[in-house]
Amino acid sequence: MDTNRLSKTLAVGLNTQMTKEAAAAQIYLSYASWASSAGYDGISNFLFRHANEERSHMMKFLEYILQRGAKVKIEAIPAPPEDPTSVQDCFNKVFESEIDNTKAIYKLVKMSLEEEDWATWNFMQWFVKEQTEEETMAMNLLDKIKVAGGLKASGDALYELDRDLRGTPDDAALAETKTTENP
Template sequence: MNTNRLSENITAALNAQMTKEAHASQTYLSYAAWADREGFGGIANFLFKHAQEERNHMMKILEYILKRGGQVEVTAIPAPPENPSSLNNCFEKIFEHEVENTKGVYKVVKMSSDEEDWATWNFMQWFVKEQIEEETLVMNLLDKIKIAGGEKISSDILYSFDRDMEKISGDVTAARDVTTINP
């Protein structure tokens, strides 16, 4: 008996979004390593935590596909983009990446609506809300960087900004505290 409750199109779209979330995780991870190497420990910590958050999003989609009886396809993810050229550029690239991720979420939402797959439509509303939060967070950080001078931000302000970023904890467990039991 076939217990799969997802169409082939929805399954493919969910698997594609799962890969986008994995790519987002790798991008944040790459930028976190860049920030750490540049001496921005607070910013690196913030980005490392977001890398874990994106991985959690990937796992949320994977689990949903399995719960609906679908076939999960784990595929290769693209390499992260080149390292940023500056702190301003880093957050501009992150914003662009989040906007692309939002487009992927909207594609699944529209497809689930068109197919009247209300379970998937409902599931994806969590991601719609999450993407609003993600884009707003990055826009607010870009605004702060812009006010501080954008590409011409002074080292004193960079130091202060990095310390402020260190204080942003978020709800994501630090990578060093993650286990297979507590992902």
């Protein structure tokens, strides 16, 4: 008896997204390694933590595919893009990567809605929220480098930014969690 509860298109889409999450982890690893070799250990630590988070996302997809009775297909991941040329370039690349991932998540949400696969649609809602957090985190990084001076940031400003990111929480606060008591 066939116990697969995913359509062929959703199974392919979820497997593709699983690979995309693995690739995102590699991108964060690459940028973290660049930051470390450039002397930005706080930024590096922050990016290494996000690489682990992306690997966790990959595993969520893998486990969901298995739980729905479909076949997991492990694919090769592409090499990360070129190293950043500056801290600002690094944060720009992080933001672009997160936007790209959000678009892929939205395609899966739309596909699950169109197929009326409510289990997958529900599963994907966690990723919709997560991508909102990821984009907010990336925008916050861009704001921080802008305040530090962008491409013209002084060594002192970059030192402070690097030190601050070492202890920055991994989760961004979202507007939906705010209240008049907790602005």
